[in-house]
Amino acid sequence: MARSNYNSDEAVIKDLDVGQLKRLIQYLKPYRKQLWLTIALMFAATIIDSVSPYIVQLSIDQFIPNRQIGLLIAVALVYALAVVFSYIFTRLKIKLANRTGQYVLFDLRRDLFDHVQSLSLNFFDNTSAGRVMVRIVNDVNTLNHLFTNGFVNVISEVSVLIVIAIAMFIIHPKLALVTLASAPLFMTLLILTRNEIRRRWREMRRKVSNLNAYLNENLMGMKVIQAFVRQKENDRIFHEVIGDVFKSWMDAIRLNAAFGPAVSLVSIIGTAIVYWYGAKLLAIDGVTPGVIISFSLYLDRFWQPVWMLSNFYNQLLVASASSERIFELLDQKPQIVSLSKQRLGQIEGRVEFKNVSFHYDPEKPVLKNISFTAHPGETIALVGETGSGKTTIINLLARFYDPVKGQVLIDGQDIKHVQLDSLREKVGIMLQDPFIFSGTVMDNIRYGKLDATEAEVIEVAKAVHAHDFIVEMENGYYTEVNEGGTRLSIGQRQLICFARVLLSDPQILILDEATSSVDTHTEILLQKAIDKLLEGRTSFVIAHRLSTIRNADRIMVIDRGEIAEVGTHEELLAKQGLYHQLYTVQYEYLNAV
Ligand SMILES: Nc1ncnc2c1ncn2[C@@H]1O[C@H](COP(=O)(O)OP(=O)(O)OP(=O)(O)O)[C@@H](O)[C@H]1O
Ligand SMILES: [Mg+2]
Structure with a gap:
C-alpha cells in the first residue's frame, strides 16, 4: 500500500x-x-x-x-x-x-x-x-x-x-515481617509487566510521531494537495495513520489497565495477611485490634511508593x-568561526575572490578556481544556467560557507579573519526567495535594524516604491502578515524585502533576483527599487531580468562553476559566445510570453 x-x-x-x-x-x-x-x-x-x-x-x-x-x-x-x-x-x-x-x-x-x-x-x-x-x-x-x-x-x-x-x-516486628513478605511478589509483578508496558508506550509514541510528520507535511503542502485534488487519497492515508495511533494507544492502555487492579489485588492480599495473621496473634502475642487496623492503613500507603519507584x-x-x-x-x-577577534570596520567595498574552489559534497565540485575583483560601487551581474554556481558564489561572500581552496577578501582582508557579525553588518543579502516573518509590515522591514524609527521605515518603503501598496492595506504599516507572507503578492513580498535591505544600509549588496514573473507594473516598480538599492554600493546581482543585466557595470557568465566570460552587455554580445546564447534564448522567451 x-x-x-x-x-x-x-x-x-x-x-x-x-x-x-x-x-x-x-x-x-x-x-x-x-x-x-x-x-x-x-x-x-x-x-x-x-x-x-x-x-x-x-x-x-x-x-x-x-x-x-x-x-x-x-x-x-x-x-x-x-x-x-x-x-x-x-x-x-x-x-x-x-x-x-x-x-x-x-x-x-x-x-x-x-x-x-x-x-x-x-x-x-x-x-x-x-x-x-x-x-x-x-x-x-x-x-x-x-x-x-x-x-x-x-x-x-x-x-x-x-x-x-x-x-x-x-x-510489631513479627507482624511487620509477615506482612512485608508480600513485597517480593509485588516486585516480580512490577518487573514482569514494566518492560512490556514500556514497549507499548514507545510504539504509541512512534505512531504519534508519524501522525505529526504526516500532518506537518500536509499542512505545508496544502496548496499542492488541493491543486492535485489529492484530498481523498490523503484522507485514506490519514485514516490509516490515526488508526495506528488508536490501536497502539489501546494496546498500551489495556496492559496499563490490567496493572492497576493487579496492584490493588496485591495490596488486598497484604491486608488479608495482616488480618489473618494478626487475628492469630491477637490472643497469644499481644496484638490489639488497633495494631491490626493501623497496619492495614500503613500497608495501603506502602505500595504507592513502590509503584512510583518503578515508574521513576x-x-x-x-x-x-x-x-x-x-x-x-x-x-x-x-x-564557520572567526579566526580572530578583529572586526570589519569602515570599508570601501572592494571584493576579491582569489582562486576560490568549493564543493558542498566532495564528490561534486561546484566552484573551480574562481578569481575576480569587484571595485567599490561597482555592480556585477552574475548570469548562467541553473545550477552553475551563482548562488554558491554569494554564499561564500556572505560566509555562509568557507571556500575549500582560495580566499575571499573584502578591502584586502580575508573574511575568515573578521568577526562574522561585523561582516554580515556590511553585507546585505536579498535572497532568491523573499522571506516574510509573521508580524506587521513594520516589523518585517525593521527586521535587521530594530532601532529604526517609523519615519525611517516609511522613508525606505517610499524609496523602493512599497509605500503605496502598504498604506492601502487595512492597517497600513501595522497590518499583520502571516509567516511566509501568504496574503501578499510575490512582487509585494519582494518590495518589502527590498525595504528591509535598504534600511540596514549595507556597503556590499547581494541580490539573488527572483525568477518569478510579475506584471509589468510591478516589474517597473521592482526595477526602480533595485536601481535605488544598487546606488553607491558594491553589488552582486544574480540577474534574471534583462534590464538589470544591461544596467550592470560588468557581467560575469558562470558556466559549470567557472567564469566563462566577463564584460559589458555590448562587449559580450559582440563576442557571440555563451552570453550571446543565453541572451538570445531568454530574449526569445521573453518575447514569446
Ligand atoms: N546546500 C547544498 N548542498 C549540496 N549541494 C548544493 C547545495 N546548494 C547547491 N548545491 C549544488 O551546487 C550546485 C550549484 O548550485 P547553485 O545554487 O549555486 O546554483 P545557481 O547557479 O544559483 O542556480 P539557480 O540559477 O537555479 O539558482 C548545484 O549543482 C546544486 O545542486
Ligand atoms: Mg541560485
Whole structure:
C-alpha cells in the first residue's frame, strides 16, 4: 500500500546512560535551593501522614476502651491540624516542583535555540527543520516529568518507604515481617509487566510521531494537495495513520489497565495477611485490634511508593534517550568561526575572490578556481544556467560557507579573519526567495535594524516604491502578515524585502533576483527599487531580468562553476559566445510570453 514516506524520528530507548543523566542534572544545579526546599516540604508532609495510622491505633486501643473522651477529642484536633498542614505542604511542594521543572525546561530550550542559531548552514543542509523542532519541543518535554516530579519524588518516596517500614517494625516486628513478605511478589509483578508496558508506550509514541510528520507535511503542502485534488487519497492515508495511533494507544492502555487492579489485588492480599495473621496473634502475642487496623492503613500507603519507584526507572530511561538527542544537538560545533577577534570596520567595498574552489559534497565540485575583483560601487551581474554556481558564489561572500581552496577578501582582508557579525553588518543579502516573518509590515522591514524609527521605515518603503501598496492595506504599516507572507503578492513580498535591505544600509549588496514573473507594473516598480538599492554600493546581482543585466557595470557568465566570460552587455554580445546564447534564448522567451 502506498504511503507517504514520513520519517519518524523517535528516540530509541537503550540502556540507562548515566553520563547523559549526570549532564542533565547539571541543569538542576542553579535551582538547588528550591529543590531541597521541595524535598523538605514533601518529607514533612510524609511524616505527618504516616503518623495518622498510629493515632487511629491509640484511639482504638486506649482512648475509646478507657472512655478518655477529652484525649480523644484532643488527638482528633491534632490530627485535623496535621492534615491541614500536610495539605498546605503538599500544595506548596507541587507548585515549587513544577516551577523548578519548568525553569529547567526553559533553560534547556533557551540553550538549544541559542545554539541552533549559531550553527552554520551546512548543518541545516543535512538536518531537517522537523528534526531540530522535535528536539527542542518534544525531547525537552519528555524531561518534564523527571524534572518536575521524578527526582524529588524518588527521594521522598524512598523516605516514605523507610518511615512506614520503621513504623511497622516499631509497632510489631513479627507482624511487620509477615506482612512485608508480600513485597517480593509485588516486585516480580512490577518487573514482569514494566518492560512490556514500556514497549507499548514507545510504539504509541512512534505512531504519534508519524501522525505529526504526516500532518506537518500536509499542512505545508496544502496548496499542492488541493491543486492535485489529492484530498481523498490523503484522507485514506490519514485514516490509516490515526488508526495506528488508536490501536497502539489501546494496546498500551489495556496492559496499563490490567496493572492497576493487579496492584490493588496485591495490596488486598497484604491486608488479608495482616488480618489473618494478626487475628492469630491477637490472643497469644499481644496484638490489639488497633495494631491490626493501623497496619492495614500503613500497608495501603506502602505500595504507592513502590509503584512510583518503578515508574521513576522508566522515566529515567526515557529521559536518557531524549537527553542523548538533546546533547547531540548541543554538541554540534559551528563550522564557520572567526579566526580572530578583529572586526570589519569602515570599508570601501572592494571584493576579491582569489582562486576560490568549493564543493558542498566532495564528490561534486561546484566552484573551480574562481578569481575576480569587484571595485567599490561597482555592480556585477552574475548570469548562467541553473545550477552553475551563482548562488554558491554569494554564499561564500556572505560566509555562509568557507571556500575549500582560495580566499575571499573584502578591502584586502580575508573574511575568515573578521568577526562574522561585523561582516554580515556590511553585507546585505536579498535572497532568491523573499522571506516574510509573521508580524506587521513594520516589523518585517525593521527586521535587521530594530532601532529604526517609523519615519525611517516609511522613508525606505517610499524609496523602493512599497509605500503605496502598504498604506492601502487595512492597517497600513501595522497590518499583520502571516509567516511566509501568504496574503501578499510575490512582487509585494519582494518590495518589502527590498525595504528591509535598504534600511540596514549595507556597503556590499547581494541580490539573488527572483525568477518569478510579475506584471509589468510591478516589474517597473521592482526595477526602480533595485536601481535605488544598487546606488553607491558594491553589488552582486544574480540577474534574471534583462534590464538589470544591461544596467550592470560588468557581467560575469558562470558556466559549470567557472567564469566563462566577463564584460559589458555590448562587449559580450559582440563576442557571440555563451552570453550571446543565453541572451538570445531568454530574449526569445521573453518575447514569446
Ligand atoms: N546546500 C547544498 N548542498 C549540496 N549541494 C548544493 C547545495 N546548494 C547547491 N548545491 C549544488 O551546487 C550546485 C550549484 O548550485 P547553485 O545554487 O549555486 O546554483 P545557481 O547557479 O544559483 O542556480 P539557480 O540559477 O537555479 O539558482 C548545484 O549543482 C546544486 O545542486
Ligand atoms: Mg541560485
